[in-house]
Every structure is written in C-alpha cells, then in structure tokens.
Amino acid sequence: MTTTVPLLLFLLSAAIIATVFAVVARSTARAGEVDYARANHLRKVFFVSLLVILAIFLGLTLPRLPYPAEAAVPEQIVNVVSRQFAFSLTEGPGPDSIETWERDFSPLAEVRTGTLVEFRVRTLDVNHAFAIYTPDGRLLAQTQAMPGYVNRLRVVFDEPGTYNVMCLEYCGLSHHAMRGVVEVVEEAQ
C-alpha cells in the first residue's frame, strides 16, 4: 500500500482547515452580525458533504480488507514464530517452545514471486507484530503475533529481493533489534 495518497490527503485537509480557521480569525477585524440562517444552511451542506465523502471512502476501502479470504487457497505456507527478541520463519512447524528454539528456528524463509504465500504468525511469549518491509524500505504488510492465537497474513510478492522483517508491537528491551528475513526469488518457469 502506498502511503503517498493518505499523506497528501492529510496535508491537503490540514491546509484547508488551517486556512478556514485563519480566515475566520481575521474576520474579527471587522466585527458585525452573523447571518444564522446562512450559517445553518452552510452547516447542512457541510454535514451532507462530509457524509458523502465518508461513504465514498467506506465504499472504496471496505471491499479490500487485508484479512484472508477463505475461498483462496495459499500456495505456500511459512510458519512464523516470534519470541523476545527474534523471529523464526520455516516451512515446517518451527520451534514450539523457547527450549527447542535453538534447534528448530530459522531466521530466513524463501518464497517465490507471484505466489500466494500465507504467513502463520504465532508467539511464544508476549505480543509482537510481524511486519514485512520491501527492499526499498516500504511497509508491505503486517499482522500481530498474539499469545494463544495464529494470525494468517497473505501476501503475493511481485518483486524478487530481500525483504526485512521487523517487529511493530513493542515487546521489551530489544524490540527495535528484532529481525527476520523473507528472501523472494523469481518464480521458476
């Protein structure tokens, strides 16, 4: 998801709000009466436009929820296990306890482009979040890792490369150093 659109939308709205507030503030230089009938008409227009804008955004965004659709079947599964302060990414089940971590963990998983990959994200201790960053540093997708739950994150990678995994739920002392890697390779023809 590109963040340019929401950022620009925000900056534009902020500029409009600041302008309106500035204009109204300046209007006090020539005090007078307000025409309440006109103000109320304007309020109605504002109310309706706001509802329309919100409805448009709901219509545009609600059909695109990031949650897994049961209809689609993933072509590749990666088991993600998190702990303070590391991720394990494996095709097999991966470590099921801190004790067996060293034996069973892998910091890197390899997936193919154009493939529907499902990351099954778990944690052995506290909440973490599994966030995949593109090679050029954009945040591609994320889901939480919550004790007692498996969160399934589905991604189709378009571009090959080394995708960094960082933790996006604060989890303690070395939260900022938690890492994993998803290596995306060109699909074999």
Next chain:
Amino acid sequence: MNDVAATDTYPAQMTRVTLYWVAVGLVLFPVLAILGLVMRTLQAGFFAATPPEWFYAVMTLHGLGMVGVWFVAGLAAMSFLLARYVRPSLTVSWIALGMTALGVVMLVAATLVGKLGVGWYFLYPLPFFSEGTWPDWATAALFGALAVLGVAWTVWSGDVLRAIAGRYRLSEALGWHYLSGRDGPDVPPIVIIATVSCIGVLAGLVAAVVILLLIGWEVLGGGTANDALLIKNLTFYFGHMLVNITMYFGVALVYEIMPAYTGRPWKTNTLVVLSWNTVLALVMFAYLHHLYMDFAQPRWLQVLGQLSSYLVSVPAAVVTIFSTLVLTYRSQMGWSLAPTLLYLGVMGWAIGGVAAVIDSTITVNQAFHNTLWVPAHFHTYYLMGVVLMILGGVYHLAVALTSEAENVKRSRVMAAHLVVGGYGLMLSFYLAGADAVPRRFAAYPMEVANGPLLAGISLVFIILFGGLGLYLWDTGRLCVRALRA
C-alpha cells in the same frame, strides 16, 4: 443554588482545590515534555551509548504521565466551571488529588528506579516478561498505581455525576427534553458534555477493573493464563475511552469560556443534544480500530471499528468545530491569550481528527499501524488540541482571579512559538509515519534511514515549543498570587 449566602465559602474553596490541580499540571507538563525531548534526542542518534531500557522507561513514564496529567487537569478545570451550576464535592476532589499524587509517585518509582518499560498501555502479558529488565516490584507498583488512580478517578467522576443529579434528572442532563419537545429546564452545554464524559469515564473504568481482576486472578489466584485478545480489547476500550473523554473535557471548556470573549452565547439546542448523545453511543466502539492488525479478531468487529470511527468524527466536525467558527466569525473577539489558545486547540482537534480518521481506515492502517503516524495523530489532537484548550482555560481562570492586565504582544509571540514549534514536531512525526518509521524504537537501525534525520530536525521545533516556558512562568505566578489572596 440561587440563594447562596454571602458567607458561602464554597466558591473560594473550589478555586483553591482547582489551583492545586493546576499546579500539578503546570509542574508535571514541562517535566514530561522534557522526557519527550530526551526521546527524540536519543532517536536522532545522540548519546548512542544510552542503554535502551532508559528509553523505554522514559517512554512509559512520558506516556502514562501525559495521559494522566491531562485527564485530571481537564476534569478539574471542567468541574470548576461546572460549579457555576451544580456543586461537585470538594472533599472528593482533595482525596482524588492526594491519591493521584500517590499514584504518580508509584509510577515514577516504577519507571525511573525500577526501569519499568511496558509502554503506556502495558499490553498483557508484557509486564510479566521483563527478561530481567525490571524487577517484580516495579510491575506490582504499576498495577498498584493503576488501582489507586482507578479508584480515585472513578469516585471523582462519579461525584461529578452525583452533583449533576442533584439538580437535573439524567434524561435532562443528557438533554433529551430538547429532542422530545417536552418541558424541562435550560441545560447549559457544559452540563451535557460533563454528563456524557463522566458516564464514559465510568464505562471505561469498569473495563480497567475487569483487567485488574483477570490479571490478579492469574497471578495471585493461580488461575490459568488469560485470553490475550480479550485483555487487548479491554485495554484499548479503557485506554481509548480515557483519552477521548479527556478531549471532551477540553471541549467543555471551549463551550463554556469562548462566549465570554466572542460576546455571543453558546446555548444548548437539538443539534448540541443530538451530537453529544451520538458521541456517547459511538465512542464505545471506536476503540476497535486499535485491533485491526489482530487478524484473529472477528471480522464484523473490524468493520464496526471503521464505521464507528468514521461516524464519531461527524458530530465533532459538524457541531462543535463548525459552531466554534460561527461563534467567532466577525465577532468582537480581541484575541487575548485565553481565547487564542482555545481557538487553536479546536483547530488542532480538527487536524488531528483528520489524521485519525485516515488511519482508522483498515486498508490504510495496514501501512500505518504502529508507525510514527500514530504518535503523530494523537500528539496533534493532544498537544495541539486538548492541551491548548486546557492551557487556555487555565489562563482564563488565572486572569479572572487576579484581574491582571495581559501583555498581549508577548502572548502573540508565545502563541506563534507554540504553533510553529508544535506543528513542526507534528510534521516530523507524520513524515516519518508515512515513510514507515516504526513507533517506539529506542534507536533506529540502518534500514530506517530517515528516522534519525527527522528526529534530529524535530529537536529544533521542540526547542521552539519551549516558548511555552513563558506561559508556565506567567500562569504560575498568577496562580500563586491567587492562592495567597
């Protein structure tokens, strides 16, 4: 109420306890703001040898402290103005003050001595997985402080409702007779807002009690591990409520004080009633936007989260913010400091609100969740919103009590500092958020190249924001004089 005898000491006593609350705010705010400066300094890459546990302890204290300080300052200021119509108990206020002080001491000890680094919403089960960073007593102090503050604030908000109930029926205090057209008393907006807010506080604190009981049962009673998703729902229901209600305290001040400066009344009408009742109904569900990235949460709750987050913005925009503009437009406003801060606060609320609504879109949240966009939006409607409203309210009070003439030129210079410094800092957060810089990172790794750069730039703006020192000095002086009088 109307036959208050000349010997009635209530108003003077109310002023006194309010000034003590104000003092708590004026002392803690700059200290906590400096902790913010410390965090940005570390994130900029200065003092790189600082152990990360310091950053996270400071972050926890800053977050809990700020949320707490503005909650109590807002409730105290609103109670003071409310006392024009009803009589909140002074004893309860003093007890709440004492217990709040105790809670603050416990939190300072837990974080600065115990290095407790759980973040302001201490997401279960992190407090119990310190990995040796903080001792058990620090976790105990955290929950102890929450219990003390929870009891104090429940009783205090409950007492405000009790005071309102002494004069109005609940249906009147919520303004329902304006909708039904039945006969009833004139109810000032601040009474309606206070009723909605304090009901909200109590509803939120119920969740806090449940959290404490569930965790207490697990840790002390030998129960099994709690359901982490349930506790996260409860935690954010509580946290979101507390933070939103604090906003409404600030807005209550705007409704009550602005008319004094614009020379136009702000009366309750069906629109005001509709708006605040809608808020009461919707604010309970908006918290769901904090769990969008918990894919295990039932999908209908996620959709409900986006719907209610979108809709709760409508009454705020169409009624409160729009009316502030109508109230001000071509009025005889003289722009002394108090109304300037209130007005700027409403603007910050609007701007922060837009950023919040954008992030409460599930598809956008996938890219913004737990990036610096989150601190960006909540600092906007806190620091540039409710904080300015409350500072404006307090200044109004201080000037009214001492009737000292204001140096308007100096006020202008200071307001300019707050605007430029504040929005500069905000922009550093927004740009970082849009650039996927994670929130709550003690130090940015190489991959997050723009993190340190933006943090460094923000330092300039935070220092500019320090023009606030002038306000603190002035207001503090006035308050001390008012106390002595």
